[in-house]
Amino acid sequence: MKIIKLDATPSTNSYLKQLAQERSLDDFTMVRCDHQTEGRGQKGNSWVSDKGKNLTFSILKRFEGLKVGKSFSLNCLVSLAIFDVLNTLEIPDVTIKWPNDIMSGNKKLCGILIENSLSGAYIKQSIIGIGLNVNQTDFSDLPNATSMSLASKNEYNLETMFLKILDQLAFYLDAFRSFGYNKAKESYENTLFRKDILSKFVENNGESFEGYIRGITESGLLKIERKNGIVNEYAFKEVKMVF
Numbered sequence: 163m164k165i166i167k168l169d170a171t172p173s174t175n176s177y178l179k180q181l182a183q184e185r186s187l188d189d190f191t192m193v194r195c196d197h198q199t200e201g202r203g204q205k206g207n208s209w210v211s212d213k214g215k216n217l218t219f220s221i222l223k224r225f226e227g228l229k230v231g232k233s234f235s236l237n238c239l240v241s242l243a244i245f246d247v248l249n250t251l252e253i254p255d256v257t258i259k260w261p262n263d264i265m266s267g268n269k270k271l272c273g274i275l276i277e278n279s280l281s282g283a284y285i286k287q288s289i290i291g292i293g294l295n296v297n298q299t300d301f302s303d304l305p306n307a308t309s310m311s312l313a314s315k316n317e318y319n320l321e322t323m324f325l326k327i328l329d330q331l332a333f334y335l336d337a338f339r340s341f342g343y344n345k346a347k348e349s350y351e352n353t354l355f356r357k358d359i360l361s362k363f364v365e366n367n368g369e370s371f372e373g374y375i376r377g378i379t380e381s382g383l384l385k386i387e388r389k390n391g392i393v394n395e396y397a398f399k400e401v402k403m404v405f
């Protein structure tokens with residue numbers, strides 16, 4: 163496993179992507195930095211992280227024979243790896259908010275940005291970017307964010323946390339084939355944020371409705387059951403939960 167440690171870079175995902183274009187990298191090459199200055203999040207959002215207080219890193223993972231339609235299994239495994247580690251550390255009420263935010267209570271603790279390179283119907287490689295809020299305690303501009311430290315009132319050693327997460331990620335990613343998607347999907351569904359709890363959602367067209375998260379489909383669509391019993395399936399950008 164090769165780890166590249168940087169003081170600062172705009173985005174570890176962008177850095178690793180660029181490096182992978184310039185030369186051939188070993189599977190599981192990793193880039194980590196103390197200060198990410200232009201971190202990228204999902205849906206074109208930014209990811210802001212105080213210097214030296216949190217973990218911001220990216221991992222290159224190659225695949226053979228992983229069909230695009232099954233790529234959500236990777237989201238499940240990465241989310242579960244982080245979920246497992248946080249659960250051993252007495253962080254309260256840890257859940258996975260679909261598709262792959264890690265929450266403590268109603269606040270976001272960790273974001274994951276997975277960028278896939280395709281070859282036909284297959285995923286050739288993925289850059290898995292992880293931003294975990296560890297010891298940052300001021301989120302004045304981000305009311306829905308929290309950190310391990312805020313959630314548990316403890317301070318954490320960044321190195322130790324990094325190694326714990328790497329271990330667990332390596333375990334899940336190595337076991338990627340043998341683990342089987344069904345098992346990963348089941349574990350993922352069992353940890354979903356607000357599963358089976360009546361919640362409010364807004365669709366892209368502005369229509370709001372109430373319903374229950376029931377799980378995900380094979381391809382990672384979110385299944386929401388309305389009060390009338392009808393279950394609809396939503397892609398990532400099609401629906402937002404209001405909470």
Ligand code: BTN
Nearest residue numbers: 173175202203204273274291293
């Ligand atoms: C999200 O929740 O929107 C995903 C956030 C992902 C942030 C991480 S930090 C390390 C890696 N580099 C980036 O630019 N983004 C990811």
